[in-house]
Amino acid sequence: MTLSRSFTLSLPASAAAVIAALSFALAEPKAPFEPRVGQSGKDVIWVPTAQALVDRMLNLAEITPADLLMDLGSGDGRTVITAASRGTRAIGVEYNPEMVVLSRRNAKVAGVSERATFMEADLFATDFSKATVVTMFLLPSINLKLRPKILEMRPGTRVVSNSFDMGDWRPEQTVEAPGECTSYCRAHLWIVPAKVEGTWKLPEGDMRLEQTYQTLHGTLRSGNSTMNITDGKVIGETVSFIAGDTRYTGRVNGNAIEGLSPRELMSRFRSSYHLAAPSFTNFGIGTLKTFESSGFGSEVRRSDSPRE
Numbered sequence: 001m002t003l004s005r006s007f008t009l010s011l012p013a014s015a016a017a018v019i020a021a022l023s024f025a026l027a028e029p030k031a032p033f034e035p036r037v038g039q040s041g042k043d044v045i046w047v048p049t050a051q052a053l054v055d056r057m058l059n060l061a062e063i064t065p066a067d068l069l070m071d072l073g074s075g076d077g078r079t080v081i082t083a084a085s086r087g088t089r090a091i092g093v094e095y096n097p098e099m100v101v102l103s104r105r106n107a108k109v110a111g112v113s114e115r116a117t118f119m120e121a122d123l124f125a126t127d128f129s130k131a132t133v134v135t136m137f138l139l140p141s142i143n144l145k146l147r148p149k150i151l152e153m154r155p156g157t158r159v160v161s162n163s164f165d166m167g168d169w170r171p172e173q174t175v176e177a178p179g180e181c182t183s184y185c186r187a188h189l190w191i192v193p194a195k196v197e198g199t200w201k202l203p204e205g206d207m208r209l210e211q212t213y214q215t216l217h218g219t220l221r222s223g224n225s226t227m228n229i230t231d232g233k234v235i236g237e238t239v240s241f242i243a244g245d246t247r248y249t250g251r252v253n254g255n256a257i258e259g260l261s262p263r264e265l266m267s268r269f270r271s272s273y274h275l276a277a278p279s280f281t282n283f284g285i286g287t288l289k290t291f292e293s294s295g296f297g298s299e300v301r302r303s304d305s306p307r308e
C-alpha cells in the first residue's frame, strides 16, 4: 500500500466529501461579482448615481483636462470613468475591494484605465487635498464630517454632492437631472472660498471683513466716514462686494487683493457659477469697479494675520 493510498483510506468519509467539493469549486470558474443596489458599505450603502445626474454633476463642476477629480466612495466607478472619458484625470476612493475590482474592469472596458484609477481605501483616512474637484454621494452626516477638511482645500476647489448638503454652508448652485433619473436626482455645488476675514489696509483707510463661508460683511473706513460692506462674496479667490454705491471686485493673492482686468472680469461673469450667483445678476456696469480701476491696485494688503 502506498503512503497516499493509506492516507486517503484513513480519512473519514465526511472529510473526503469536503475535499471533493472543494476541488470541484476550484475547478469551476467563479461568477464575476455583481453589485446589488443597497448592499452594505463601511459608512454608507451602495446606491449608484443615475448616469444622467453624473453628467450634470460634471457639467456643474465645469471639469477640464487640467483638473484632478476624486470621487469619495466611488461605487462601481461611474463618476470617475465618465470624468476620464472627458479627458480629466480621476481617482475613485472605495472601501469595498470587490467594487474596486469591478471599477477597474469597467474603466478598462471604457478604455480609460490610464486616467481613471481606483484606491481601495477608507475615505476618512485618504488625503484628497490635491483634488481640484471632489464628487460624492454619501450622507449629510458624512458631508458635515468632511466639511472642515474641504474648507482647508485650495480656494477654487469645486465640490459636488449628489442630494446631500453641507449644513449651513449654502451651495453655489443646485441642478436636477431630468428624464431617466428617478431617485436622488439633485446635485449641489460648493466652491472652496479663500480666507479673507480680517483687516485690509487700503490707501483710503482700513477695511474690516467678516466671513461666513463664501459670504462677506464688514466696513470700509475712509476718513471720518464708515461705509457698510454689503453683498460681499468670495468665490474661490475672487472677492466682490459693494461699499457705498460701488461694487469692487478683485482676486486674493496671498496677503494682497489684486484687481481683475475688465476682460478677465467679464469672462468670469460669463462663467456659470458667477451668473448663477444672485449678487451678480443685476449690477449696472457703470457702478462696477475692479480694485485696480478704483485706485486700490496692489495697495490692498492685509494688516493682520489671516484667520486659521
Ligand SMILES: C[S@@+](CC[C@H](N)C(=O)[O-])C[C@H]1O[C@@H](n2cnc3c(N)ncnc32)[C@H](O)[C@@H]1O
Pocket (backbone or CB within 6 Å): 040, 041, 042, 043, 044, 045, 046, 047, 048, 049, 071, 072, 073, 074, 075, 076, 077, 078, 079, 093, 094, 095, 096, 099, 121, 122, 123, 124, 136, 137, 138, 162
Ligand atoms: C451611495 S454609494 C455612491 C457610489 C458612487 N459615488 C456613485 O455616485 O455612484 C456610496 C459608496 O461609498 C462606499 N463607502 C462607504 N463607506 C466608505 C468609506 N468609509 N470609504 C470609502 N468608501 C466608502 C460604499 O461602498 C459605496 O460604494
